[in-house]
Amino acid sequence: MxxxxxxxxxxxxxxxxxxxxxxxxxxxxxxxxxxxxxxxxxxxxxxxxxxxxxxxxxxxxxxxxxxxxxxxxxxxxxxxxxxxxxxxxxxxxxxxxxxxxxxxxxxxxxxxxxxTPVHKLLGGYTDSMRVSHMLGFRPAQELLDEALRFGEQYGITTFKLKVGRRPLTLDIEACHVLRAGLGDEVELYLDANRGWSANEAMEVLRRTEGLGLTALEEPCDAKEAMSRRRLVENSPIPIVGDESVPTAGDVSRELLSGGSNAICIKTARSGFTEATEILGLCTGLGVDVTMGNQIDTQVGSLATVTFGAAHEATTRRAGELSNFLDMADDLLADPIRISGGRISVRNVPGVGAGIDEAKLARYRQN
Ligand code: MUC
Ligand code: MG
CATH class of the missing domain: 3.30.390.10 (Enolase-like, N-terminal domain)
Structure with missing residues (x-):
């Protein structure tokens, strides 16, 4: 061929x-x-x-x-x-x-x-993943309303809150409001997309102590190597590398330099081949991974669940698979369904992202 x-x-x-x-x-x-x-x-x-x-x-x-x-x-x-x-x-x-x-x-x-379905070629561990939903910047009460709605409608019980705002009280308040409104069973973790300094991140961790947050992603720029390492050493929760680790080489540099102690894998930027290398590095070193969201469409989310469901280590945590719900439309002929807080792989040859050609014709730009 x-x-x-x-x-x-x-x-x-x-x-x-x-x-x-x-x-x-x-x-x-x-x-x-x-x-x-x-x-x-x-x-x-x-x-x-x-x-x-x-x-x-x-x-x-x-x-x-x-x-x-x-x-x-x-x-x-x-x-x-x-x-x-x-x-x-x-x-x-x-x-x-x-x-x-x-x-x-x-x-x-x-x-x-x-x-053959690609999830089988990659590993075939299981056929679905738990879904984590990513909450963007909004006033605290709106965030809580959105999380409650996603819980009710889709059975989602894990949320990643976008943080990294100043003043820090904006995000600290959001964490407290979400925990109070969602109860202790819901998993909450944070992603600052480099919005803070390491010291600001430390302050947020101090002022959210006791809320049971499970991870903090890219609190500050990983290039601020010394302060980032100090944060990793002193944080009670994992500091996750995301945009600092698109390649396997970046992952090894950040883990060895102490810039992160957990790794976000995104198929959109690593494909399945480099994501496999990254996963091997992390499991070999005993480092936790999460399946992240590159603000993916349903086509991209299907790729994430295809990779994530194929391996045991990537299914331990919920995968970020649901932000396509914020889109007005999508390209998949057979839309993704979230049921009981889970998304299933497709048992068809390939990844299973059959494109609706009429929709592609409507949205294409050339
Ligand atoms: C994320 O996890 O950071 C926001 C920017 C980006 O590249 O991905 C998203 C989600
Ligand atoms: Mg991130």
């Missing part, structure tokens, strides 16, 4: 309300649908969500890097020869989301060619 053509299709779907966090906000899913076509008519697909405030990639940069750098070198290769394709992609640094989408599209292709 040979790769004939690679498409990078820009599309835009609005959000019902903006998702705001310390490093930016999202009002529209201006993403890129990547399609790898083969001479046997099998097509592999994946979603690429540009996050300029996180990785520096834009919709235009993802399309350009795929069309002008990667596609000319990859066309003609056998999609099963992933080692060759990864060697080509590694010659260009960064561009993690573009590379991640190409990798997932290759796995989708292989699954389709083998007539």
């Amino acid at each position: 040979k790769i004939l053509r690679i498409e990078a299709i820009p599309y835009s779907i609005p959000y019902n309300h903006a998702l705001k966090f310390a490093s930016g906000q999202v009002t529209d899913a201006e993403h890129v649908l990547v399609r790898i076509h083969t001479d046997e008519g099998i097509v592999g697909e994946a979603d690429a969500p540009p996050r300029p405030y996180t990785y520096g990639e834009t919709q235009a940069s993802i399309i350009t890097i795929i069309e002008s750098i990667f596609a000319p070198q990859i066309i003609g290769l056998d999609p099963f020869d992933r080692g060759k394709i990864h060697e080509i992609m590694a010659r260009t640094i960064h561009n993690q989301v573009a590379k991640g989408a190409l990798d997932i599209a290759l796995w989708d292709l292989m699954g389709k060619a083998l007539g």
